[in-house]
Amino acid sequence: MLRSIYKLLVGQPVQFGVLRRQFLLRVIDLEALSIQADIPRFLGQFAGVLMMFSIIRALGLLIHPPLTPAAQFSLAWRTEQSFISSMMLVTGLIAVISWDNIFPDRRDVMVLSPLPVTPRTILFAKLAASCAILGLAVLALNFASGLALPLVLGGIPRFPRIFAAYWFTIISATIFIYGAVLTVQGFTALLLPRHHFLRLSALLQLAAFGLFLGTYFIQPALDTPAALAAAGSQRLLNWSPSFWFFALFNQLSGSLPSRFAWLAHRAWLGLAIAVCGATVSLLLCYLRTMKKTVEEPDLVPGARGWRWAPRLGSPLKTAIVLFSVRSLTRSRHHRVAFAFYLSIVFAIAISALKEAMSTPALQPLTPDFLMSTLMMMCLAVLGLRSVFSLPISLNANWVLRVTQLYPSEEYIAATRRTLLLLAVLPVWLCAALLSLCFKPLLQSAAHLMVLALVGFILTDLSLIGVSKIPFACSYLPGKSNIQYMFWGFVVIFVPIARMFANYEQHALHLSFQYAAMISALTAIALELWLLNRHHARSAVLSYEELSPEVITTLGLSSTNSSSLS
Amino acid sequence: MLELLNVSKHFSSIPAVDNVSFSARPGEVTGYLGPNGSGKSTTMKMITGLIEMTSGQILFQGKRIEDDLIAYKRRMGYVPEEPYLYNHLSGAEYLTMIAQLRNLPRRESAERIDGLLRLLSLHDDRHASISGYSKGMRQKVLLAAALLHNPALVLLDEPFSGLDVGSALVLRSLIQELAARGKVVLFSSHELDTVERVCSRVVILHRGKIVADDSIEHLRSLMELSTLEAIFSQLAVEQDSESIARQIADIIHA
Numbered sequence A: 001m002l003r004s005i006y007k008l009l010v011g012q013p014v015q016f017g018v019l020r021r022q023f024l025l026r027v028i029d030l031e032a033l034s035i036q037a038d039i040p041r042f043l044g045q046f047a048g049v050l051m052m053f054s055i056i057r058a059l060g061l062l063i064h065p066p067l068t069p070a071a072q073f074s075l076a077w078r079t080e081q082s083f084i085s086s087m088m089l090v091t092g093l094i095a096v097i098s099w100d101n102i103f104p105d106r107r108d109v110m111v112l113s114p115l116p117v118t119p120r121t122i123l124f125a126k127l128a129a130s131c132a133i134l135g136l137a138v139l140a141l142n143f144a145s146g147l148a149l150p151l152v153l154g155g156i157p158r159f160p161r162i163f164a165a166y167w168f169t170i171i172s173a174t175i176f177i178y179g180a181v182l183t184v185q186g187f188t189a190l191l192l193p194r195h196h197f198l199r200l201s202a203l204l205q206l207a208a209f210g211l212f213l214g215t216y217f218i219q220p221a222l223d224t225p226a227a228l229a230a231a232g233s234q235r236l237l238n239w240s241p242s243f244w245f246f247a248l249f250n251q252l253s254g255s256l257p258s259r260f261a262w263l264a265h266r267a268w269l270g271l272a273i274a275v276c277g278a279t280v281s282l283l284l285c286y287l288r289t290m291k292k293t294v295e296e297p298d299l300v301p302g303a304r305g306w307r308w309a310p311r312l313g314s315p316l317k318t319a320i321v322l323f324s325v326r327s328l329t330r331s332r333h334h335r336v337a338f339a340f341y342l343s344i345v346f347a348i349a350i351s352a353l354k355e356a357m358s359t360p361a362l363q364p365l366t367p368d369f370l371m372s373t374l375m376m377m378c379l380a381v382l383g384l385r386s387v388f389s390l391p392i393s394l395n396a397n398w399v400l401r402v403t404q405l406y407p408s409e410e411y412i413a414a415t416r417r418t419l420l421l422l423a424v425l426p427v428w429l430c431a432a433l434l435s436l437c438f439k440p441l442l443q444s445a446a447h448l449m450v451l452a453l454v455g456f457i458l459t460d461l462s463l464i465g466v467s468k469i470p471f472a473c474s475y476l477p478g479k480s481n482i483q484y485m486f487w488g489f490v491v492i493f494v495p496i497a498r499m500f501a502n503y504e505q506h507a508l509h510l511s512f513q514y515a516a517m518i519s520a521l522t523a524i525a526l527e528l529w530l531l532n533r534h535h536a537r538s539a540v541l542s543y544e545e546l547s548p549e550v551i552t553t554l555g556l557s558s559t560n561s562s563s564l565s
Numbered sequence B: 001m002l003e004l005l006n007v008s009k010h011f012s013s014i015p016a017v018d019n020v021s022f023s024a025r026p027g028e029v030t031g032y033l034g035p036n037g038s039g040k041s042t043t044m045k046m047i048t049g050l051i052e053m054t055s056g057q058i059l060f061q062g063k064r065i066e067d068d069l070i071a072y073k074r075r076m077g078y079v080p081e082e083p084y085l086y087n088h089l090s091g092a093e094y095l096t097m098i099a100q101l102r103n104l105p106r107r108e109s110a111e112r113i114d115g116l117l118r119l120l121s122l123h124d125d126r127h128a129s130i131s132g133y134s135k136g137m138r139q140k141v142l143l144a145a146a147l148l149h150n151p152a153l154v155l156l157d158e159p160f161s162g163l164d165v166g167s168a169l170v171l172r173s174l175i176q177e178l179a180a181r182g183k184v185v186l187f188s189s190h191e192l193d194t195v196e197r198v199c200s201r202v203v204i205l206h207r208g209k210i211v212a213d214d215s216i217e218h219l220r221s222l223m224e225l226s227t228l229e230a231i232f233s234q235l236a237v238e239q240d241s242e243s244i245a246r247q248i249a250d251i252i253h254a
Helices: A004-013 A012-029 A037-063 A070-095 A107-113 A119-142 A145-191 A194-218 A225-229 A231-239 A241-253 A258-295 A315-330 A332-358 A367-388 A393-402 A408-438 A441-462 A482-507 A511-537 A548-552 B040-048 B066-073 B092-101 B106-119 B135-147 B164-181 B192-198 B216-223 B228-236 B240-254
Strands: B002-011 B014-024 B031-035 B055-059 B074-080 B153-158 B184-187 B201-206 B209-215
Touching: A012 A119, A037 A070, A037 A119, A037 A145, A037 A482, A070 A119, A070 A145, A070 A241, A070 A332, A107 B002, A107 B014, A119 A145, A119 A258, A119 A408, A145 A194, A145 A241, A145 A258, A225 A231, A225 A258, A231 A511, A231 B228, A241 B192, A315 A332, A315 A408, A315 B066, A315 B092, A332 A408, A367 A408, A367 A441, A367 A482, A393 B092, A408 A441, A408 A511, A441 A511, A441 B240, A482 A511, B002 B040, B014 B040, B014 B055, B014 B184, B014 B209, B031 B040, B031 B164, B031 B192, B040 B074, B040 B184, B055 B066, B074 B135, B092 B106, B092 B135, B106 B135, B135 B153, B153 B164, B153 B228, B164 B184, B164 B192, B192 B228, B201 B216, B209 B216, B209 B228, B216 B228
Parallel strands: B031 B184, B031 B201, B074 B153, B153 B184
Antiparallel strands: B002 B014, B002 B055, B201 B209
């Protein structure tokens, strides 16, 4: 192995460097981007969100009111568990987002195989690119909190040991999660025929997404030795790697009670299995799968049988909705992006279900329950609207232009219907199921009315100024300024939703207030709908984030354009 | 009839198509020829309404196309130069989507799609994803999508690209059949043998300008050349092809 790395670095540095740079940018689907897309800026925005987290956590650690020793101990354990599980979540999400990056895909094989590039060079270039992304995430998420935590836990005298323990644990947890994903993926690729693997791989990817997010949101904190030792926690400890690495951190920093040493042992074992599994599966895949990829037939017969194509309004609306459904379900990038939001929706739904089941049957609706359904609605609409912005095939959009036989408002109405059918309706049905099963009928019906109106309002809010067909406009990463959107959502929307949930819970008991609330919501929904319809009448459908002139001239000015002729 | 009157297209200040005028009549196949970069595809895109012209007029059946672009698009079928399709859809789904976007009656469009898929030998693979289709199969999907609504104007930009011999023969006959049934057919290709067999008239473009617009017979007798290839070489090819070939061989042997 070491000889291979040496050969690689000394023998083929140019090939390695070129491929590493190419693979580094593969995190995003390049074909979906507008010509002025700035990928480093886009990645920088994500790093910015992580760094902000790190700073806030560090400040939270350094500035807090005086606590009793017991409370301080409990806070320290909660913080350690939270830091480790956050890092594992971020690594898991990166592994899922870059699902296809590490293994050779068909495009790599077809382009690189005829060239004198060895599979070893491709493998190491891919590994180096993945390590760079993971390293960036580890640094961004821990650069401030990774200093503050050792300082708060050990003071100056124990800082070096706790600092080393913290960073070792964080890097180990990162390697464990990434290695585990690679192991599962690699062995599936080895064991199954390629076309079966591709189908299963899509499901595995979604399952991994749900698993990482669900675990993060649902998993409780066990912040005292008693809670950790409780009989009810043992099943969780057996299966939850974040507790293993929490124990590893405490073992390395010298503060782990000996009765929990088995947890740290699990972390070591898990790390070893993940590293070995990933190494073996990667090596075997590069030796075997690359050949298999070339040998696979180009055309895989489609499944035969019943194909349901419902009417969802006019033929145009049906075409746009079905096109959106197919894009969402068949494109890996879109599926993963939407799964990010759906997993949070799912986690909130599970939390709401747990809350509902933990109280006696038919208890009144609580603000927490109302808040959960509002958040689910908001995230589903926001998620789908974000995913709509990612094009599926820019080159193929010519057909939408050539067949544009209706005014633009019809297309924008079709986009609205798609949002209502794919985001609002499923969340509303899910909320209806939850509330009608566990809450009083009248209150549930009243809340569902409110939720439906909120769904309409959110849909029309998300479509203000939009004149696009879903998945059919180029994408300009960085334009949405995700770091501001994220913090705007956390700082502004969440408190407003909380206030609204409190008010709604109050209004559900008072018919006059409820009627006033419904009237106000209906008025807002109608106003937004009319506003969007008015805008749509004069809108021109947009297929590019940039003006056609900028695209056709590649942004060249007339003064220097003569060189093109 | 399709008429182009003094049509120009400038990208920034660079002329891609310069003052082009010609007409394509119903019942005949008009060939639109030119070397790479001469402005053929740009003209085609202006005729389809995909890009706007800088100046000039395009008339279809005597009316400016931009006066009622939607009505014009209803009557126009287009096969683009590159087979760009939505790869995540199957062939049948793609054609159904086109039929819906064109608001064709459901039953009628289903029958047409089925018939076209059968005749173009795509029926067995109609439910497979287009991403797995060969270039020729994609070309057939494009052709089916362009003809699905029985257009009065058919624009074909390199329609033979990727087709096997059998399919190319079918397409050649189809183009003539469409013209015989009174459609306006504008056909752009680099395959001069096919153009010579299929087209009654040719328009030759060079550096964005028309250098010939006549029937092939008349051009042959006028220029005293026996083949369209010879006519084309004289009008639109500036390079000495044999000399360039020698130079390329010299470079790779150096």
